[in-house]
Amino acid sequence: MRNLNCKNCGSAMIYDVSSMMAHCRFCGTSYVLDHKDTDYFKTFYRQMIESSSKDEDRKQRDDSLWENADTMSFTTQEGQVIELKYLHFYSDKCADVFVTRRNIAFHFRAGMNDQAEHFRRMVSSLDYPSADTRALSDFFPRVTGAFVLDDGTSLLVINKREEEYPLRLFGKLGGRHIAWIISRLENLCCVLEYNGLVHPEIDLDTVYINPGNHTACLYCNWWSVERKNSEHMLTSADNLKGLRKTVKALLETEEVTPDTPQALLDFINSEPKFDAYEDFAYWDDLLIKAFGERKFIKMDTEDSDIYGKQGDS
Amino acid sequence: MGRGSYRATDWAALRTSRKLSGDSTAVQIFDSKAANNSVRSNLVKTREARDNEDSPKSTPVIIGFDVTASMGYLAKEIATNALNNMITTILSKNAVTNPQVLCAAIGDVKSDRYPLQVTQFESDIRMVSQLMTLCLEGGGGGNGGESYNLLWYFASRHTVTDCYEKRKGKGLIFSIGDDKCHPELTRNDIFNAFADNVPYTVSNEELIREVSAKYDIFHLYIENDTVSDKEVFRYWNDLLPGRSCPIHKKDISLLSDLIVAIMLVNGGMTQNQALQGMNQDTAERIARSLSFIEIKKTYNNIISF
Numbered sequence: 364m365r366n367l368n369c370k371n372c373g374s375a376m377i378y379d380v381s382s383m384m385a386h387c388r389f390c391g392t393s394y395v396l397d398h399k400d401t402d403y404f405k406t407f408y409r410q411m412i413e414s415s416s417k418d419e420d421r422k423q424r425d426d427s428l429w430e431n432a433d434t435m436s437f438t439t440q441e442g443q444v445i446e447l448k449y450l451h452f453y454s455d456k457c458a459d460v461f462v463t464r465r466n467i468a469f470h471f472r473a474g475m476n477d478q479a480e481h482f483r484r485m486v487s488s489l490d491y492p493s494a495d496t497r498a499l500s501d502f503f504p505r506v507t508g509a510f511v512l513d514d515g516t517s518l519l520v521i522n523k524r525e526e527e528y529p530l531r532l533f534g535k536l537g538g539r540h541i542a543w544i545i546s547r548l549e550n551l552c553c554v555l556e557y558n559g560l561v562h563p564e565i566d567l568d569t570v571y572i573n574p575g576n577h578t579a580c581l582y583c584n585w586w587s588v589e590r591k592n593s594e595h596m597l598t599s600a601d602n603l604k605g606l607r608k609t610v611k612a613l614l615e616t617e618e619v620t621p622d623t624p625q626a627l628l629d630f631i632n633s634e635p636k637f638d639a640y641e642d643f644a645y646w647d648d649l650l651i652k653a654f655g656e657r658k659f660i661k662m663d664t665e666d667s668d669i670y671g672k673q674g675d676s
Numbered sequence: 677m678g679r680g681s682y683r684a685t686d687w688a689a690l691r692t693s694r695k696l697s698g699d700s701t702a703v704q705i706f707d708s709k710a711a712n713n714s715v716r717s718n719l720v721k722t723r724e725a726r727d728n729e730d731s732p733k734s735t736p737v738i739i740g741f742d743v744t745a746s747m748g749y750l751a752k753e754i755a756t757n758a759l760n761n762m763i764t765t766i767l768s769k770n771a772v773t774n775p776q777v778l779c780a781a782i783g784d785v786k787s788d789r790y791p792l793q794v795t796q797f798e799s800d801i802r803m804v805s806q807l808m809t810l811c812l813e814g815g816g817g818g819n820g821g822e823s824y825n826l827l828w829y830f831a832s833r834h835t836v837t838d839c840y841e842k843r844k845g846k847g848l849i850f851s852i853g854d855d856k857c858h859p860e861l862t863r864n865d866i867f868n869a870f871a872d873n874v875p876y877t878v879s880n881e882e883l884i885r886e887v888s889a890k891y892d893i894f895h896l897y898i899e900n901d902t903v904s905d906k907e908v909f910r911y912w913n914d915l916l917p918g919r920s921c922p923i924h925k926k927d928i929s930l931l932s933d934l935i936v937a938i939m940l941v942n943g944g945m946t947q948n949q950a951l952q953g954m955n956q957d958t959a960e961r962i963a964r965s966l967s968f969i970e971i972k973k974t975y976n977n978i979i980s981f
Contacts, residue, residue, distance in 0.1 A: 444978045445980075446980045446981070486877065506876070506882065507881035508885070508979065522879070
């Protein structure tokens with residue numbers, strides 16, 4: 364993804380939700396992306412989707428996607444050099460964020476080291492229901508590096524899987540895609556609920572998805588996470604409002620269509636329920652209303668067609 | 677600790693007194709029903725590998741082996757064969773100077789009573805006799821990994837070595853097992869295993885980077901002809917590229933030869949040079965394992981993401 368620097372002051376610009384505008388958070392300049400920017404976006408998007416497909420050329424295409432990546436280097440206080448090779452970059456209020464092949468790196472601004480600490484503490488405080496520990500922890504950050512740089516600022520690096528990208532890079536999506544993303548976000552909100560946490564910045568930059576296997580992860584901006592009803596009196600509703608705001612920004616159309624049923628729009632425009640568990644149940648009902656129940660179709664095969672050693676007829 | 681020298685006569689005497697032979701079972705050799713307080717990682721503050729008149733340039737060597745589930749055969753091999761062979765070969769080939777060996781029994785911090793047990797760094801026959809005081813708990817299993825990362829944490833934060841403090845040199849860590857490693861140590865894991873209060877979860881990547889300042893670390897993955905062999909080894913190769921290698925269970929008697937060959941490659945030899953002097957059959961059988969070892973000297977200076 365192309366980095367866009369402000370033509371007025373030179374600092375990195377932030378894309379807006381529509382990905383049609385970019386704004387400079389320092390001097391306030393706005394910029395409408397021209398066709399070169401959007402074509403570049405589309406090329407990246409196409410390459411990303413291709414690289415997620417499963418065929419024999421996949422590895423080669425994965426590598427080619429990263430051949431054009433930008434690089435950035437940092438030096439730690441101990442003199443180690445940290446090299447980042449990244450395809451997507453944006454500036455947030457606390458940190459510059461670099462999306463590399465298997466990591467996300469947060470370079471915190473001067474004076475923001477406490478936010479880096481808070482990020483780690485919040486992530487470390489996550490607990491999971493014992494019955495499902497491994498699967499759920501895969502969808503939250505795992506810090507793989509924390510460094511103090513030579514200028515005293517902090518660099519925090521978390522893990523991501525190669526096929527995962529921030530929602531912002533997916534542009535607008537159809538209703539069926541929105542539906543599975545809502546389901547996964549409800550899962551994530553239930554984990555937050557279980558831990559008594561509120562993430563007030565659930566949005567297109569903080570949620571990463573793998574379109575191939577329909578998973579979603581809440582990786583970024585954990586410096587803003589708080590315990591429920593603590594400093595800013597945040598509640599479960601703030602998680603669930605973030606969920607709705609995020610998917611609304613992704614929605615291709617707010618008109619009722621076969622792919623965007625009324626029930627889907629009803630959910631997106633609804634007020635959050637009391638907590639994530641109730642909200643998930645509510646979504647489950649509307650999901651069935653929107654797209655119908657799952658159907659089990661008998662395939663024209665027998666067990667003997669599926670099981671057996673190679674070479675068996 | 678670490679005084680004294682390793683002598684063949686001491687090994688012979690120990691073998692006789694403890695009735696060690698190929699016929700001994702792991703249960704006979706490791707007869708402790710509970711871990712001794714002296715080896716429980718949560719009760720050990722530090723282990724020291726110090727220079728002394730017998731070991732003027734000591735090199736700490738840590739051998740950690742998986743004792744979960746049915747891994748008794750590995751512990752037995754180390755006690756009855758590998759440790760003695762390894763130390764005598766190190767000394768004869770001068771693979772490292774003045775080795776001081778600490779043995780560790782690695783379990784699963786998610787489920788075991790004794791997830792890590794550690795002996796002292798020793799230069800003489802006590803390295804074997806202390807090994808046999810370890811308890812084979814036989815726990816773990818079914819949760820996606822074992823706690824090999826406890827060994828890295830222990831080495832990084834609970835060992836003190838003259839090799840590093842006086843010479844900025846590195847010791848060696850070899851972990852051996854047949855499973856993946858849990859991806860991180862949570863605060864609870866660390867408290868349970870070491871009684872340490874830490875502010876955060878620590879990931880394997882961070883631990884490896886941290887411990888690599890004082891030790892060169894390697895992992896030997898034991899292949900069992902299971903469907904997950906390739907997947908598990910790929911996992912290790914991603915985590916420790918060039919520093920992990922497979923060894924088949926049927927070749928476990930060659931463990932010590934492989935470890936010494938890795939030490940030699942780590943010291944600057946080529947794979948072929950490291951295999952020289954071995955009998956032809958041994959060299960052929962461990963050549964494949966050794967081919968996965970590739971030491972990059974820039975390992976600690978540039979970190980790429």
